[in-house]
Amino acid sequence: xxxxxxxxxxxxxxxxxxxxxxxxxxxxxxxxxxxxxxxxxxxxxxxxxxxxxxxxxxxxxxxxxxxxxxxxxxxxxxxxxxxxxxxxxxxxxxxxxxxxxxxxxxxxxxxxxx
Amino acid sequence: xxxxxxxxxxxxxxxxxxxxxxxxxxxxxxxxxxxxxxxxxxxxxxxxxxxxxxxxxxxxxxxxxxxxxxxxxxxxxxxxxxxxxxxxxxxxxxxxxxxxxxxxxxxxxxxxxx
Numbered sequence: 572x573x574x575x576x577x578x579x580x581x582x583x584x585x586x587x588x589x590x591x592x593x594x595x596x597x598x599x600x601x602x603x604x605x606x607x608x609x610x611x612x613x614x615x616x617x618x619x620x621x622x623x624x625x626x627x628x629x630x631x632x633x634x635x636x637x638x639x640x641x642x643x644x645x646x647x648x649x650x651x652x653x654x655x656x657x658x659x660x661x662x663x664x665x666x667x668x669x670x671x672x673x674x675x676x677x678x679x680x681x682x683x684x685x
Numbered sequence: 686x687x688x689x690x691x692x693x694x695x696x697x698x699x700x701x702x703x704x705x706x707x708x709x710x711x712x713x714x715x716x717x718x719x720x721x722x723x724x725x726x727x728x729x730x731x732x733x734x735x736x737x738x739x740x741x742x743x744x745x746x747x748x749x750x751x752x753x754x755x756x757x758x759x760x761x762x763x764x765x766x767x768x769x770x771x772x773x774x775x776x777x778x779x780x781x782x783x784x785x786x787x788x789x790x791x792x793x794x795x796x797x798x799x
Contacts (some may be wrong), residue, residue, distance in 0.1 A: 572713075579725045579726075586771050603786050603790075605786075605787065607790075613792060613793070613795075614689075614775050614790035614791050614793050615728070615775070615790045616790070617787055617788075617789065619782050620787060626689050654710070660727055662728075671718075671733075671779040671781065671786050672733060672743065673719075673728075673730075673732060673788060675727035675729075676726045676727050677727040678727055
């Protein structure tokens with residue numbers, strides 16, 4: 572899994588499988604978390620977010636789970652498709668007077684094989 | 686609605702040269718950000734602007750200056766480029782209209798300093 576501040580892990584899956592990308596965060600004061608997808612040569616693209624008063628949030632084919640007890644965040648992608656191949660970043664916002672400043676993890680490379 | 690736009694897309698500089706990276710957003714957001722992304726790493730915040738007329742340092746501000754020209758535009762200047770500033774630069778704006786804290790990114794400027 573990924574940690575906000577460590578080396579870049581990789582995940583390879585077959586088309587149609589479910590993917591789970593993990594992220595550990597260190598700031599217990601963080602109250603907002605967000606997942607981005609970055610394709611080669613492009614800017615990060617918003618996928619889904621979650622606030623600290625929630626444990627789970629679902630989007631289209633994606634689910635984010637938040638475990639505040641162990642400071643862990645995960646992104647689940649259902650029925651993974653080749654177009655999902657990208658680098659996935661988690662980011663956290665400590666809230667308060669941080670003016671929306673996000674701290675990013677270093678990313679997980681997802682490769683989907685047809 | 687173009688979102689966040691950046692110019693130029695690519696730039697090659699010699700050590701000591703100066704340049705300004707341009708960023709504009711058309712979403713009426715108050716907060717804007719400049720990040721750099723180095724190979725195998727997440728995004729690191731250089732500077733941010735919580736509102737028109739204000740700017741603040743992020744995690745890695747040394748060697749950079751910024752100008753919040755108006756609500757739409759936020760520029761990043763390298764006064765004397767160094768090879769260590771070779772990176773991909775992303776501008777973002779934050780959805781503080783709907784208070785979602787989501788940041789939306791531009792396509793990036795790929796800068797090489799020789």
